[in-house]
Amino acid sequence: MTNITIIGAGNMGQAIAGIAAAGGNSVQILTRDAEKSATVSAGTASGVIGDVITGDIVVLALPYGAVSLVLESYAGQLDGKVLVDLTNPVDFSTFDSLVVPADSSAAAEIAAAVPGASVLKAFNTNFAATLATGTVGREKTTVLIAGDDTDAKASLAAVVTAGGLKAVDAGSLKRARELEALGFVQLTLAAGEKTSWTSGFALAD
């Protein structure tokens, strides 16, 4: 059993909480709004952002723009944690570029902001519905995980597979740049109705 904290209770946070709970892990969900946190699924502990983090794996289930304030509010408290970034840092005013530098990534920016944590990029290439159902089209949902800490990747992969999904090591944290590009393309394809919000890219065997 792993202790997992999920910050954010939107579609992504709730879907990941479901995966973690299905695998028998201990789940804490922290939200900005105490009322929202009360709506999350049974079997999870809930609280508000600012509460003490109980998880060893901390999932930032937040829009990219909301991450920095949350990291500031937990300054010093994320050292030694596995910190999972699932953001797609799209410039939604144009939907034509990312807001991070071309040679960087949201994950790299987060890793620079929290050097004491083991930052992983994961879940950003999965639409929430495919995490909830466990399938993309006719394939099992695959969570691509990039990071520099092999043990951290293995611990997150174990949570994903215990929850019934497939986990794939996508390489070092440098690959977050490509995973964010993949997530961005997938968002544009769904917005353009070339795929659906319940589908997207499946990784076949």
Add this chain to the structure above:
Amino acid sequence: MTNITIIGAGNMGQAIAGIAAAGGNSVQILTRDAEKSATVSAGTASGVIGDVITGDIVVLALPYGAVSLVLESYAGQLDGKVLVDLTNPVDFSTFDSLVVPADSSAAAEIAAAVPGASVLKAFNTNFAATLATGTVGREKTTVLIAGDDTDAKASLAAVVTAGGLKAVDAGSLKRARELEALGFVQLTLAAGEKTSWTSGFALAD
């Protein structure tokens, strides 16, 4: 019927020739080596690089490093053509980055080199085997096409769909950067045996 010229008769060139021929198009294949060109499938005209291009759509089925010399040898003769770039400009010495600038793409570099052509990015997210079989896992193979010329994209999409595959408009040529990132990730996953060379990413409906 569309006249299509394919430059290169490797796995990708041969698979795309097969798609184009299956759709009833006229296909010309040009290779560096006259003997190799003679091995391509029946129903196609073959020749060597330097011969007059007969196609209105020209597919550069070449490694990125071989493109510039071919473009030079056809200087001025590609104006008005639809020029299809399928390269993944990976630095194969490190397998850890692309050789094009982070804020650019191989397709953008080719478009700058041949301003008179309508450059499209396509096929770079498809392994050759999935073009030949028409399937990725249990999904139909989808060819993602990016470019700034809507008519050019439609003409290539018509060839792809007539050949039995699915074509999806992936946006402007600027999206080539993300498609190349997707192609790069897919190559690393196949090299790491996380997916196979006959499989990869499928786009589900």
